[in-house]
Amino acid sequence: MAFDLSLVKRRGETLVAAHVEGGEGVTVLFGPSGAGKTSVLDMVAGLLRPDEGHVRVGSETLFDSATGIDLPPERRRAGYVFQDGRLFPHMSVAANLRYGERRAPVEARWIEFGAVVELLGIGHLLARRPRTLSGGEARRVAIGRALLSGPRFLLLDEPTSFLDRARREEVARAVEDVRDRLKLPILLVTHDQDEASRLGNRIVKM
Numbered sequence: 204m205a206f207d208l209s210l211v212k213r214r215g216e217t218l219v220a221a222h223v224e225g226g227e228g229v230t231v232l233f234g235p236s237g238a239g240k241t242s243v244l245d246m247v248a249g250l251l252r253p254d255e256g257h258v259r260v261g262s263e264t265l266f267d268s269a270t271g272i273d274l275p276p277e278r279r280r281a282g283y284v285f286q287d288g289r290l291f292p293h294m295s296v297a298a299n300l301r302y303g304e305r306r307a308p309v310e311a312r313w314i315e316f317g318a319v320v321e322l323l324g325i326g327h328l329l330a331r332r333p334r335t336l337s338g339g340e341a342r343r344v345a346i347g348r349a350l351l352s353g354p355r356f357l358l359l360d361e362p363t364s365f366l367d368r369a370r371r372e373e374v375a376r377a378v379e380d381v382r383d384r385l386k387l388p389i390l391l392v393t394h395d396q397d398e399a400s401r402l403g404n405r406i407v408k409m
């Protein structure tokens with residue numbers, strides 16, 4: 204499955220434009236602050252309406268301004284991991300993960316709780332609250348919650364930003380595992396050149 208995106212959106216003074224014709228694996232959106240990377244993720248997720256263009260993932264059209272197709276976010280089935288993770292602070296790690304799972308219709312669940320916990324190495328964290336996690340652990344839990352929501356693809360907004368070197372490494376490895384073991388299409392935003400080269404099967408400059 205691959206992304207096929209052609210998007211144009213005016214945001215204030217900025218014209219955001221992106222064209223992606225991807226193959227498998229990780230497509231990196233790379234560019235300076237303000238180029239519109241997060242806006243592109245929001246348009247793919249269905250949270251922001253493009254002025255023009257299309258969003259296709261695999262054989263499915265999620266948006267097309269020419270034909271009027273515009274699926275609501277819940278039917279697009281994006282696993283969106285926001286830059287700040289947005290874990291629920293009053294819930295344990297396990298409850299955060301289960302929340303993702305409960306959101307998924309039964310027929311959309313393609314991965315088990317135990318498999319996600321194992322893949323991301325978060326078994327020892329299940330009883331903890333988000334505020335007691337390191338930045339890298341919190342990002343891994345947020346990726347796990349997204350995976351359990353039965354997504355067709357993942358949107359990762361700067362998954363290693365604001366982390367020290369060791370935590371960046373942890374999260375980068377988790378992204379590689381998701382890419383290589385689950386074969387899920389991933390659209391990943393970064394402004395770190397090394398990370399773009401390491402994780403991306405292709406890089407789209409914005």
Ligand SMILES: Nc1ncnc2c1ncn2[C@@H]1O[C@H](COP(=O)(O)OP(=O)(O)OP(=O)(O)O)[C@@H](O)[C@H]1O
Binds near residue numbers: 215217236239240
């Ligand atoms: N709600 C909004 N109304 C008007 N302009 C906006 C709005 N949100 C974002 N913008 C503008 O759209 C442009 C793209 O913003 P966006 O957050 O998508 O960029 P980005 O590349 O993800 O930046 P960063 O790397 O800093 O997160 C910016 O110029 C921003 O000021």
